[in-house]
Structure formats: C-alpha cells, structure tokens
Amino acid sequence: MKHKRKGYSFNYLLGLGITALVLLIVLIGFFYTPYDPNKMNAALKNSPPSLTHLLGTDNFGRDILSRVMKGAGTTYTIAVAIISIGASLGTILGAFTGYFGGWLDEILMRVNDVLISFPSILLALVFVSLFGPGSYNIIFALGIIFVPSFARVVRSEFIVLKERDFIRNAKLMGANSFRIMFVHILPNTKRVLIPSLLIGFNNAVLAEAGLSYLGLGVQPPQASLGRMLSEAQSYLLDSPWYAIAPGVMIVLTVLGFSLISGGIENEYE
Template sequence: MRKKNLNFILGAILIGIVLLLVLVGIFYTPYDPNAMNGSIKNTAPSFAHWFGTDNFGRDIFSRVMEGSRTTFFVAIATVAIGTIVGTLVGAFTGYYGGALDSVLMRINDGITSFPSILLTLVIISIFGIGKYNIILALGIVFIPSFARVVRSEYMVQKEMDYVKMAKLMGASDIRILFIHILPNISSMLFSTITIGFNNAVLAEAGMSYLGLGVQPPDASLGRMLSEAQAYLFSAPWYAIAPGVMIVITVLGISLINEER
C-alpha cells in the first residue's frame, strides 16, 4: 500500500475520532460541562471521570466534547466566510480583470499587508471579544488567501477551450463562472479549505488562550489550555486532553490533505 494511502487512512481515523466526539457531544455528554463540584477538584483520570476533573471540579471529558464542538464551529464558520467571500472576489477579478481586478486586489493587498494576528487584534478591539466576533475577525483575515488562490485559477481556466466553447454556445458569465469553471478548481479549493480549517483551529485556540475568543464558562480547546496553564504540574491531565485534541485534528486534516 502506498504511503499516501496509509496517510489518508490514518488521517481519516484521527478525524473520525474527533468528529465522533463532536457529534455525540451535540446530544449527550457524561456530565454537564459547566457543572462544578468542589469536592472533586483536580482529581486524576478514573472510571468516573475518564480525563479527570479541573480546578472547579468539572468533568474534563465532557468539556473536551463541548470545547471541540465550539472550536469546530468557530473554524467552520471562519473558513465559510473566507471561502465564500474569497471565492467571489477571486472569481470576478480573475475572470474579468481590468479595473475591477485592480481595485479589489489592491484592497486585498492592503488587508494582506497587515500581519494576520495584528489585523485580528485590531478587528477584535473594534467589535469586542467573544465567539462571534472572533469568527468575524478571522473570517476577514482569511479572505485574501482564498481570493488570491481562486483568482489565479480563474485566470488560467478562462483561457481553456471549454470556456471558449461555452461562450460560443451563449452561456452567461455567471453560468461560466460557477457552473463551468468552479467545479474544475474544486480539488484546489478543497486543499485550500483544509489548510484554512487547520489554521482556523489553531487561530481560535490561540485567541481563546489569550482570552480574546470564547469566554468562560463556555468551553473551547484554547480556553481550556489557558485555564490549565496554572496546573501543568499539579494536574497535567487538564492540559493534555485539549492539547491532544488540537494535535489530532490538525494532524488528521494534514494527512488527508496529503492525498490530494
């Protein structure tokens, strides 16, 4: 079996584990993720609490399930904003060129000229901290990368014979843009989306770790790492569980993307 196939299978298994926890967590968690119990603070993993408990006596396994769902939601929403807006910008600029290309790509370059982390902080400072504001901030930051990739593909595809044939047959520009060309760049777009998803997971974890994303008592993997930093030696399981989930997610997506 080829190495790429093995990587894809391993990646699918890792993502399957994460998705199972996320999907099950929508309907069921062993304990209320926010329920506190002072009598079992920082207890080690056991049959009753598989991943142990945190400094408030909350079940870490339940919070990992909840936190993974929150992190996935933020990542998916972020990538959706970047993909939809970036694809529209890239498609129109790459296909039409001219003044539209010059104006939109200069705006795109302006956004790109800011370090992504700095631009995210600026947007958050304007709209405030919180889950939905971090989605908006990261979504805006992700738009330029999608726009550039899609634009370059459309510039190539619009010169292809199948596009010229579609024009001769009277197909409208909108139909050519989204019915003829878009499916032909789906493989490239998939790879860009998977890379963007990984970046979004890490970005959400970083922002929430700094206290700028998901706010307590809500759980996210980054928020859990932030809360666990004071207990790295006395209760290491507190940080291990969310940290491993982030690693599994990023590694799994990366291995799947290698097959593309």
C-alpha cells in the same frame, strides 16, 4: 476538464481515520456528555483520571472529558463559521477578479496584498480589541481576514481555466459570464479549493484557540479548546491532564485535516 487521478496514499487514509475519530467525538458531544460540562464540584478539584472521570477534573471539579467534547464542538462550530465567511466571500471575489481582470482586478488585488501582508492573528487582535471579546466578534473578524487567501487561490485558477477550450466552447454555445464562472469554471477549481478549505479550517481552529487562550474569544463558563488551555496553564505541574486533553484534540485535528489535504493534492498529477 478532467484530471488524471492517482491512488489514495497511506497518509490520506490515516488522515481520514484520525479526522473520523475526532469528528465522532465532536458529534457525540453535541448530544451527550458524561457529565454537565459546567457543573462544579469542589470535592473533586484537580482529580486525576479515574474510572469515574476518565480524563480527570479541572480546578473547579468539572469533568474534563465532558468539557473537551463540548469545547471541541464550540471550536469546530466557530471554525466552520469563519471558513464559511472567508471561503464564500473569497471565492466570489477571486472568481470576478480572475475572470474579468482589468482595473477591478488591480484595485482588489492590491487591497488583498495589503491585508495578506499582516499576520491574521494580529489583525484579529486589533478588531477584537476595538469591538470586544466574544465568539461572534472573532467569527466576523477572522472570517474577513481569511477572505484574501481564498480570493488569491480562486483567482489564480480562474485566470488559467478561462483560457481553456471547454470555456471557449461554452462561450460559442451562448453561455453567459455567470454561468461560465460558476457552472463551468468553479467546479474545476476543486483540486486546489478543497485542500485550501481543509488548511483554512486548521488555521481557523488554531486562530480561535489562540484568541480564546488570550481571553479574547470564547468566554467562561463556555468551554472551547483554547479556553481550556488558558485555564490549565496554572496547573501544568500539579494537574498536567488538564492541558493534555484539549491539546491532543487540537493536534489530532490539525494532523488529520493536513494529511487529508496533502492526499487530495497528490491525488492529481
């Protein structure tokens, strides 16, 4: 099944540019940072931006640019892991319930409705409070919490697509249910699944930043964007550059992926 495509919009191209810039910074940070992100220097505490430290230093004399590069990589890695869990399980669940329907669909969707009715950050707080803070715990907690949103999107598409002529033709050709679900139907959900993945990534970045800001996610001395914002809150008046850098990275991330998502949705009539 093919969809008629529109041209790419300016917003879509702008989103690609912003996202490419942010990803470049993150990728460089995996292999190189100007300074050791965790190296402290008491003589440089809260130094303003300069040619030596382009984004200044924090309250421990650590280079903020280096910590932003490394911290963004940590935040992105956690967000990708969260979305991998949520999207994988959600897609499988949505595919089965949407294609087969029946009592299984009713039971799982009611459970889905219960989970989705609670704010995701609240459920994550409950889980982390029970099992303790840390990167792995928030990956598991948020990954499971993201399952219902993906399951609902995929289920809706499967309910519509399974009645299309190309699916009937596949059945007449003898294709089994699993082949129909994952070879014929699933690829045709990309027009809604890809934007959902991009928005889900944004939500995962914000959720990780929120939990790390509260001290329940990434633990010191490891850097993450949310952790840096938490550490910077006591120095907003004296050293505003401390909070600006990680804040701008989060804003650019959300803006870039949102513009791309909107562009993909508008690409099809």
